[in-house]
Amino acid sequence: MDGFASQAVADLAAWQRLGPLLTDYLPFPAGSLRPTAIVALLDEVLIGDRSVVVQCGSGSSSILLARLLSRRGFGRLLALEHDERAAAFVTSQLRRERLSEVARVVHTPLAAHPAAVGGLSWYEPSVVFEMVTSFVDRNGLVDLLLVDGPPIADGVPETDLSRYPALPVLRGALSPGATVLVGDDADPQSGRAVLDRWSREFGLRFHRDRTAGLAVAVVRI
Template sequence: MDGSLQHAVADLAAWQRLAPLLSDYLPFPPESLSPSGIVAFLDEVLIGDRSVIVQCGSGASSVLLARLLSRRGFGRLLALEHDERAAAFATSQLRRERLSEVARVVHAPLAAHPAALSGLHWYEPSVVFEMVTNFVERNGLVDLLLVDGPPSASRQQRPDLSRYPAMPVFRGALSPGATVLVADADRVSEQAVLDRWAREFGLRFHHDETARLATATVRI
């Protein structure tokens, strides 16, 4: 079975597993976390007993996680989203489903950031600092970080390290034993970011080729 067919079969199986959470229609644009990636994300929340979750990027996965946390009865999500329309939709959907106390999607436009490399932009520093500080003060240290944004600054086959700032920015807010999930781990840019994080932060990533995720545990 070639890679594309394997991913398609895995996503079909993932849709079946997600069925209990698909109460309302949600948009799944091409850049969304794949169904198999969402399943791996939700599995980590449940099996890892994660309750303080930050997501770089947002979308259907944010709403599905909010539904899951609400049914489970505990847990909070903060998602940073660079796209104003996407952030507005997610916020509106969470409000309609009365999930605003469980999850919050914040519009954080891309801007110059001191942790970014090669002049690339990341989420606006003051927005991130304020939102993450308040989130941690209310809920405790983050025990699950999903890095699924911002989008790559280049579509060329060379690394651009757009997602690199996530670890420098969030490292101090992560609890010992926290899980770091990185989407699109099969892409050149994300692989370069993972290699750099491994060197600088001592993270050892396990790759799930089917879900296209890389997973690491934060050590003390």
């Protein structure tokens, strides 16, 4: 079985596992986390007993995570989303499902950022500071960080470090033992530059879950 067929089978199995949470139709446009990645995320929440989650990027994965946290009975999610339309959809869906107390998506436009490299943009600094500080004050340090935004343009090397600010900015909000999940894009090589740099600067050891399309590391003290 070739790689594409293996991935298709794994994704089909993941959809079946996600069945209990697929209570309403949700869109999964291009660039969304694959179902195998969402399963890996939810498994980490349950098996790792994660309860304070920050997500860079948002989408239907945010809604599924909010459903899981709500059914489990504890946990909070804060998602930063640069796309106003996407943020509005997720916010509306969370409100409709009465999940707004569990999860919040904040529209955070991309802007010049002091932690960015090469003239790239990241989430607007003042919004990130205010939202993350308030979130941590209410819920404690973050024990799960999912970095799946801003988008990396496939085949455009200049954007390979667009997600770099996530750790310089959020490292102080992470608890010892926190898990960092990083979404691979269509080309896994596109994210290698930022993972290599984070490994050097923060001492993180990432391993790639190729089935899920995620890179995973644990924050040490």
